[in-house]
Amino acid sequence: MRPFGVRSKLAHEFTGFTGKPKDFRFLIDREKQSTQYHNIYYADDIRYIRLKLMNLPPDADRKRRIPPIINCRMSKGGVGKTVICGNVAATLAMFGHRVLMIDGDPQASLTGLFGINWANENINHIGELMYRFHRKESVYIETAIRPIYNNHMLDLIASDITLANTDTWLMGSTNREFLFKKFLDANVDVFGRYDVIVIDSAPSTNLLTNAFMCASQKILAVVWLDGQSLKAMQVLASNVAELNSAFSELGFHLDVHIVANGYHPSYSSCKDALTTLASNYPDQLSDIVIPHASSFMRQVELYKEEQSGPAIEREPNSTAARAVIDLTKSLVKEYDIRIADQPVI
Amino acid sequence: MKKSIKVSGLVESGAISRDRPGETLPKFEKRQQFSVEDDRQPENQFLISVEKISPNPYQPRTVFPAKEMEELAVSINEIGLIQPITVRMLEDARFQIVAGERRWRAYKLLGKDSIPSTIIDCNDEDMAIMAISENVDRTDLSDYEICKAIRKIETLFPNRTRLAKALGMIREHLYRYLAFEAMPTFLIERLDTNPSIISKFTAGEIKRILNATESDDLEMVEGILKDAIDLIEAGQLDQTKIASHLLASLKTKKNGGIACASKEIFPIHNGKNHVGFFQISPNGVTAKIIAGVISRENCIALQKLVSDFINENST
Known part of the structure; x- marks a missing residue:
């Protein structure tokens, strides 16, 4: 469990509180309120306050159906999928949503970003759960889910290198593209608890990434602002077009939302690439651009790995965190993410 | 407060533009708006009297829970039948269901006279295959039930290669289902009451071990198997581990070892x-x-x- 909380200024922003700062701390009944000058607000506190501001009981829940899925996907590595994925997921939790992260990459970089060393832990990854489901065996999802923040505000299904084996058995299974979707639907009691599911996909185009895409309605394509990344859009576009044409009869259609990452004002190549993106994808490109910021590079600690964490946790007042918060706000609208089924204003 | 970089802001400041000519990247198609439903009746669709219809003799599903049928009947009553059932015509002007037994039963439950049906041409072989393949991929039919259904239609085919081909399975897959045949009598009895205790993979593992066991040890292995099935049913043993469990327990019984069910x-x-x-x-x-x-x-x-x-x- 990670003890991440924010001070009142960010807490005000996350809850959308507009009243007097003095009144804010009394929204939450805490025992030791007055002894500390600064209150720290955790994800579950923020949810509590938001529900209170909406005049809902603290245990307000959502209907058991599969929530919106943000699938971070790009057909090229190193563009910042994991960084965006981890930061957006943590920020969504800090906005008071219940979030489930699924690490869908055998490199397990999302797992590492949250300080989990997959080399010496016993990890039940998503491929294993799907395999057991496919073989009609009992699936222990609860043990595979690792709590990251208190009260299931942020949970993670971690991964390790053995996730790479998934394609070997997926190859021989019927309806393999929709196996992940079927798995979610069959366990709606577990997955329906969350307000949103965030998936970190691998860069390769394989059966597992296809299965993730077939369960999503809109992928979040992260594009690094250079020529190589723009070239990779070709691969992604043909991948998306192939799935769409293959399953259009089932009413399946995959949309794409694009986020530009790594903008640096002194590189003209960045501006050039962004111009190309903005001209080609006027409706799909997110207005928020993620800057090339050093906070993102300080996220992972090599020797004290348990101290690793997304930029929003480690440097919540940095430029990087600001971009992540604004991106998250736009994604809440884009993906219609709600709290306890209540539309968020 | 710090501000985010925005595409719109960069366009306004002149750093980037939105209308660069030429040099196009591949487009992503947008979701098509649904076209207005075609409400013409297809040519081979008819209203057929419920009484003239009989169920598919090759239907692998034998249990139709009353509660589910009631729920289906309620939903059909409210929104109507979305998809007509599929039937074939028999010689005596009666009809047999190819697909849609649940919907037909719900109609009977509602006391309706006739049901929208599509009539197709279909021989016994196709009929059996359709009944099974419609159910094989569904999660609510257990492997044992599928095995029984396959046995039922086996005689319609000259050999198992043809059978597997008709079912759209590879042969190994078919044999895995048929592994249930080799289970000892007590296990078959257990399966008849609870068909989902073990999967086809587990049955295959058990068959492999029974075949490899020397006849002197057979009684001992069956004893261990009996206990193992109890453990699986109680959720204390993972059925994927059955092979290692049986072998280890046999070793324990014969020459001592560590007695523990799983890791x-x-x-x-x-x-x-x-x-x-x-x-x-x-x-x-x-x-x-x-x-x-x-x-x-x-x-x-x-x-x-x-x-x-x-x-x-x-x-």
């Missing part, structure tokens, strides 16, 4: 840090400690401690 793992901590684990399984004991926690001298001492312990306590 037990105890994490090892150094203060707060997780530094390794200690594991007991039917195959033996494993301990793993990551590098850098104990010195080489201590490793040797530990090894000696374990050796001495085994010398003093071995059975």
Whole structure:
């Protein structure tokens, strides 16, 4: 469990509180309120306050159906999928949503970003759960889910290198593209608890990434602002077009939302690439651009790995965190993410 | 407060533009708006009297829970039948269901006279195949039920290769289903009451072990198997581990070993840090400690401690 909380200024922003700062701390009944000058607000506190501001009981829940899925996907590595994925997921939790992260990459970089060393832990990854489901065996999802923040505000299904084996058995299974979707639907009691599911996909185009895409309605394509990344859009576009044409009869259609990452004002190549993106994808490109910021590079600690964490946790007042918060706000609208089924204003 | 970089802001400041000509990247198609439903009736669709219809004799599903049928009837009553059932015509002007027995039963439950049906041409072979393949991929039919259904239609085909081809399975897959045939009588009886205790993969494993067992040990293995099935049903044994469990239990019974149903793992901590684990399984004991926690001298001492312990306590 990670003890991440924010001070009142960010807490005000996350809850959308507009009243007097003095009144804010009394929204939450805490025992030791007055002894500390600064209150720290955790994800579950923020949810509590938001529900209170909406005049809902603290245990307000959502209907058991599969929530919106943000699938971070790009057909090229190193563009910042994991960084965006981890930061957006943590920020969504800090906005008071219940979030489930699924690490869908055998490199397990999302797992590492949250300080989990997959080399010496016993990890039940998503491929294993799907395999057991496919073989009609009992699936222990609860043990595979690792709590990251208190009260299931942020949970993670971690991964390790053995996730790479998934394609070997997926190859021989019927309806393999929709196996992940079927798995979610069959366990709606577990997955329906969350307000949103965030998936970190691998860069390769394989059966597992296809299965993730077939369960999503809109992928979040992260594009690094250079020529190589723009070239990779070709691969992604043909991948998306192939799935769409293959399953259009089932009413399946995959949309794409694009986020530009790594903008640096002194590189003209960045501006050039962004111009190309903005001209080609006027409706799909997110207005928020993620800057090339050093906070993102300080996220992972090599020797004290348990101290690793997304930029929003480690440097919540940095430029990087600001971009992540604004991106998250736009994604809440884009993906219609709600709290306890209540539309968020 | 810090501000985010926005595409719109960059366009306004003139740093980038939105209308660069030429040089196009591949487009992503947008979701098509649904076209207005075509409400013409297809040519081969008719209203057929419920009484003139009989169920598919090859239907693998034998249980139709009353509650589910009521729910279906309620929903059909409210929104109507979305998809007509499929039937074939018999010689005596009666009809037989190819697909849609649940919908037909719900119609009867509602007391309706006739049901929208599509009539198709279909011989016995196709009929059997359709009934099974419609159900094979569904999660609510167990492997054992599928096996029974396959046995029912087997005689319609000259050989198993043709059968597998008609079912759209590879032959190995078909044989996996048929592995249930080789199960001992007590297990078949258990399966008849609870068809989902074991999957086809587990049945295959059991068959493999029974075949490899010498006739002297057969009774002992069946005894162990009986206990193992109880454990699986109680959720105490993972059915994927059945092969190793049977072999290990046999070894234990014959020459002693570690009696435990499945793996037990105890994490090892150094203060707060997780530094390794200690594991007991039917195959033996494993301990793993990551590098850098104990010195080489201590490793040797530990090894000696374990050796001495085994010398003093071995059975």
